[in-house]
Amino acid sequence: MNMAARLKDPAAIKLTPTAYMKDRRNRSESGITDKTLNNELTYIRAVYNELYALDQVKYENPLAKVKPLKLQQIELSWLTQDQIQELLDVIRSRSAGANPHLELIVLVCLATGARWSEAENLKPSSVRNRAVTFSNTKNGKVRTVPISQEMEQRLLQHWKTYGPFTSSIGAFRRALEKTTIELPKGQAAHVLRHTFASHFMMNGGNILTLQKILGHSAVTVTMRYAHLSQDHLTEACRLGPSLVQYFA
Known part of the structure; x- marks a missing residue:
């Protein structure tokens, strides 16, 4: 995963909200859209949640309290x-x-x-x-x-x-x-x-x-x-x- 490489491949249990949010901020400043960043947060959370549900890990989701970025609602286009x-x-x-x-x-x-x-x-x-x-x-x-x-x-x-x-x-x-x-x-x-x-x-x-x-x-x-x-x-x-x- 690209994020793991950017964070120097930490063990899953050592991923912290601070490290994740610093990486997210850097990516946002590089032009990655907020929607893409929110999607990524959803995917990562889902992995941790599934591992926890299957008793593969004993610790709670480290990103559980990270809030998604607030998206600016855009007007939907439609055809006349x-x-x-x-x-x-x-x-x-x-x-x-x-x-x-x-x-x-x-x-x-x-x-x-x-x-x-x-x-x-x-x-x-x-x-x-x-x-x-x-x-x-x-x-x-x-x-x-x-x-x-x-x-x-x-x-x-x-x-x-x-x-x-x-x-x-x-x-x-x-x-x-x-x-x-x-x-x-x-x-x-x-x-x-x-x-x-x-x-x-x-x-x-x-x-x-x-x-x-x-x-x-x-x-x-x-x-x-x-x-x-x-x-x-x-x-x-x-x-x-x-x-x-x-x-x-």
Whole structure:
């Protein structure tokens, strides 16, 4: 592990919060993102916790009290209807030798809010009764999302013609580069999922229903989209303090 080398390969029992946090600070100053550093802390903690649970070590996790770095929440990017059309036009205009799966994977993500990897892993047995079932999910939980009859038929016909989906994220990124769409760094892979969620809320969707569709374990994660709800915007005016007299 790189961290072990940076700390001169100490015995696991001798790793101290002070040494870890000094290394983290140095890496942060060198340009490593806070999110990456938090992920690393999670992984290291998990190793210690597992060893302790299996009675392989007798000491407690030395990093148990180290707090993750506080992340600045960034605004999630999503596509407008015009941008969706532009993206699909670019995909459809590509040469005949282009990835045949790209358009349909994009449509699945837009129709269900699936993560890119979840859509790529779909297979014929995942589609039945006008619904898709995602089994290889981030949190390990299986979830089912309804789809239109047209989507179901197109998926099944596509697999008969072209076989199972293959890795297409590279083709997606190249297609995005050919559009006028500009996204913050790191959001390309999730922009379709954010687009589904954003339009769902703007069209009057329920936040708890969206939580189930997206497969979030906690509604607090889904609440990132709550501000897009029309009810939310209306109530901001209706339920706030009365200010009419101040504009007279």
